[in-house]
Amino acid sequence: MSRPLIGLSGRRKVGSNIAGFPEILHHLDLDLYFADYARGVIEAGGIPVHLPMDVDPADLMDRLDGLMLSGGADIDPLRYGAESETEDFPPEPERDQFELDLLTQADAGSIPVLGICRGLQMVNVHRGGSLNQDVPPHARFSEPPQTEAHAVSLVPDSRLGQLYGPDRNVNSLHHQTIEQLGSDLRVTAHADDGTIEGIESTDGRIVAVQWHPEMMVSRPNDPIFGWLVEAAST
Numbered sequence: 001m002s003r004p005l006i007g008l009s010g011r012r013k014v015g016s017n018i019a020g021f022p023e024i025l026h027h028l029d030l031d032l033y034f035a036d037y038a039r040g041v042i043e044a045g046g047i048p049v050h051l052p053m054d055v056d057p058a059d060l061m062d063r064l065d066g067l068m069l070s071g072g073a074d075i076d077p078l079r080y081g082a083e084s085e086t087e088d089f090p091p092e093p094e095r096d097q098f099e100l101d102l103l104t105q106a107d108a109g110s111i112p113v114l115g116i117c118r119g120l121q122m123v124n125v126h127r128g129g130s131l132n133q134d135v136p137p138h139a140r141f142s143e144p145p146q147t148e149a150h151a152v153s154l155v156p157d158s159r160l161g162q163l164y165g166p167d168r169n170v171n172s173l174h175h176q177t178i179e180q181l182g183s184d185l186r187v188t189a190h191a192d193d194g195t196i197e198g199i200e201s202t203d204g205r206i207v208a209v210q211w212h213p214e215m216m217v218s219r220p221n222d223p224i225f226g227w228l229v230e231a232a233s234t
Helices: 035-043 057-061 093-109 118-126 159-164 223-233
Strands: 005-008 011-014 029-032 047-050 066-069 113-116 150-154 167-170 185-191 196-201 206-209
Touching: 005 035, 005 223, 011 093, 035 047, 035 223, 057 093, 066 093, 066 118, 066 223, 093 118, 113 118, 113 223, 118 196, 118 206, 150 159, 150 196, 159 185, 159 196, 159 206, 159 223, 206 223
Parallel strands: 005 047, 005 066, 066 113, 113 206
Antiparallel strands: 011 029, 150 167, 150 185, 185 196, 196 206
């Protein structure tokens, strides 16, 4: 059986954002994401495919077996009918629209989706949900990214519960959280303070987590990447 192709979204920067780039390249666009996202897919047996924002998502999703939405900047609060309350991570409107369109195409093609951090938030917004815009206790940006910041409890009969068991220690690199849950989603993991840390679509095709499994020490064996690759193989 051929290895499934997993589309991986990222963010767009310019050369001046990258230290050490020659000044003559400062105006050029860069598409990037942390390589650990791709490594998680590779270790689970899939092949990661970069998704440039210049391609129509309808053309992309016809060629893919699965989709991963990575972390990054805040989603524009106008997407869920709110005014901005923070300027910590300015929105990237082009990426917002691209990922919303990717999710629409994934829905149409019944393609499995894994959302990580911002990816979880994007899944929720796409389904009509809203976000808490600034939750400082969860923004542990002063610690190494693999630091286990707190525990999460997982619903036993959920996909996340089956993958991880009843609880798990996770890292925490986000300052926004789910406020109102979107349609056809269920909460399947939460922190002790009530923060929603995991959601799934009611049809089981979408799984999303608020933590960063790709950055944890356990990543080479983290079952969530195995779930995505397996779901994309059927």
